[in-house]
Amino acid sequence: METPCLFMSLTSLLCFFVLFPHSTATAPVGICYGRVADNLPPPSDAINLIVSNRITTVRLFNADPDTLRAFSGTGIALMIGVPNEALPSLANGTVESSLQWLQSNILADISANQIRYLAVGNEIFLKDPFYTAYVLPSMQNLYKALRALGLADTIKLSTALAASILSNSYPPSAGVFDPNLQPVMVQLLQFLQDTGSPLMVNVYPFFSYTSNPQYVSLDYALFRPTTTEYDQSLAYDNMFDATIDAFVYAMEREGFEGIPVVVSETGWPTAGSEAASPENALAYNGNVVRRGLNNVGTPKRPGVGVEVFLFDLFDENKKEGAEYEKHFGVFGVDGVKAYNLNFN
Structure with missing residues (x-):
C-alpha cells in the first residue's frame, strides 16, 4: 500500500490514477x-x-494456487502479483527457469486467457530497495518466457510503483522522478515502451490529504471542486487528474510519450481516521468508477479511459500500521456493501 506522497510546493499534492489508449470501449x-x-x-x-x-x-497480490483455481473458468481477468521475494531467483536464473516458474506457479492453475497483467514486485523502488536491481532482469526473463509461449502480446508485464517515486508533482508539468531512481526508471520505461506495457502506480490521495491538510483540501482529494488551478493552460480541479498528468509529464521529461498509466491500487478508508468514513469513501471511489466508465481522461490526455483497481474487496484485519489501514474494504466480510458503490 502507498504511503504519503510528500509535496515540495505550495498547494495540492499529487498521488495518482490510470490511463489507457484511446478507445471507444470504457476502461x-x-x-x-x-x-x-x-x-x-x-x-x-x-x-x-x-x-x-x-x-x-x-x-x-500473489499467485496463491487455491485462489487461482477458484478464479479459473470464471472469465474474470486478473492482474497477478509476482512477489518481491521471488525476484532474485527470476533475475539471476535463465529464461528456462522463468518459463518453469510461470508454468508451476501460475499457468498450472489458471488459463493464460484470464491473465491481463503480471505485476512484477510491489512498491520496490524507494520502499523496498533491496530488490530494485532485480526488477528489470526479472521482467526481461519473464517477457522472454511469455514470448516463447506465444503470450507476450496478451499478458503485459509491469511493476507496481509507489507514487512517492515522484520527487516533485506540483504543478503537474513539473512532474519529475526522484533523481536517485532516474537510471532505473529510464530502463523500466524503455522496457514498457518496447513491450507495449503500462506504467503501474499505487495512488492514495487520502494519505496526501491526511499528511498535508494545510496544502491539500479534502474537497480537492474527493472530486468536490471549489477552485480551479491552471498549468500550461490546462485546468485542474482535483488531485486525481493532476497526479496522473504529473506522471505523464515525468515520463515525457525522460523522453517517453504515450506509455499508458494504470492505477494498480487506489481507495479511501471507511474508518480509523477523521477523514475516513463511508461517505468520503463513496465520494472518492464513486468518482473514480464514473470517470473510468465514461472515459473522462485528464486535462493532458482527455478522453483516454482510466483503468483502475480499487483497494480493497474486504477490510483486512491483520494489516499493519495505523487503524485506517484495516478499513479499505468496499464490502464487509458478510458480503454487504460498506457503502452503495456501483461498478457499472
Missing part, C-alpha cells in the same frame, strides 16, 4: 483482492460477490 474498473486477514470468506464466496457486482477485473 475496466477492477478491484484488489487483498487477503491479509483471518476472517475472510472462502475464495468461492468472494468470486460470487465479484460476479454478482459485475466486476470484470481483479488484482491478486
Whole structure:
C-alpha cells in the first residue's frame, strides 16, 4: 500500500490514477483482492460477490494456487502479483527457469486467457530497495518466457510503483522522478515502451490529504471542486487528474510519450481516521468508477479511459500500521456493501 506522497510546493499534492489508449470501449474498473486477514470468506464466496457486482477485473497480490483455481473458468481477468521475494531467483536464473516458474506457479492453475497483467514486485523502488536491481532482469526473463509461449502480446508485464517515486508533482508539468531512481526508471520505461506495457502506480490521495491538510483540501482529494488551478493552460480541479498528468509529464521529461498509466491500487478508508468514513469513501471511489466508465481522461490526455483497481474487496484485519489501514474494504466480510458503490 502507498504511503504519503510528500509535496515540495505550495498547494495540492499529487498521488495518482490510470490511463489507457484511446478507445471507444470504457476502461475496466477492477478491484484488489487483498487477503491479509483471518476472517475472510472462502475464495468461492468472494468470486460470487465479484460476479454478482459485475466486476470484470481483479488484482491478486500473489499467485496463491487455491485462489487461482477458484478464479479459473470464471472469465474474470486478473492482474497477478509476482512477489518481491521471488525476484532474485527470476533475475539471476535463465529464461528456462522463468518459463518453469510461470508454468508451476501460475499457468498450472489458471488459463493464460484470464491473465491481463503480471505485476512484477510491489512498491520496490524507494520502499523496498533491496530488490530494485532485480526488477528489470526479472521482467526481461519473464517477457522472454511469455514470448516463447506465444503470450507476450496478451499478458503485459509491469511493476507496481509507489507514487512517492515522484520527487516533485506540483504543478503537474513539473512532474519529475526522484533523481536517485532516474537510471532505473529510464530502463523500466524503455522496457514498457518496447513491450507495449503500462506504467503501474499505487495512488492514495487520502494519505496526501491526511499528511498535508494545510496544502491539500479534502474537497480537492474527493472530486468536490471549489477552485480551479491552471498549468500550461490546462485546468485542474482535483488531485486525481493532476497526479496522473504529473506522471505523464515525468515520463515525457525522460523522453517517453504515450506509455499508458494504470492505477494498480487506489481507495479511501471507511474508518480509523477523521477523514475516513463511508461517505468520503463513496465520494472518492464513486468518482473514480464514473470517470473510468465514461472515459473522462485528464486535462493532458482527455478522453483516454482510466483503468483502475480499487483497494480493497474486504477490510483486512491483520494489516499493519495505523487503524485506517484495516478499513479499505468496499464490502464487509458478510458480503454487504460498506457503502452503495456501483461498478457499472
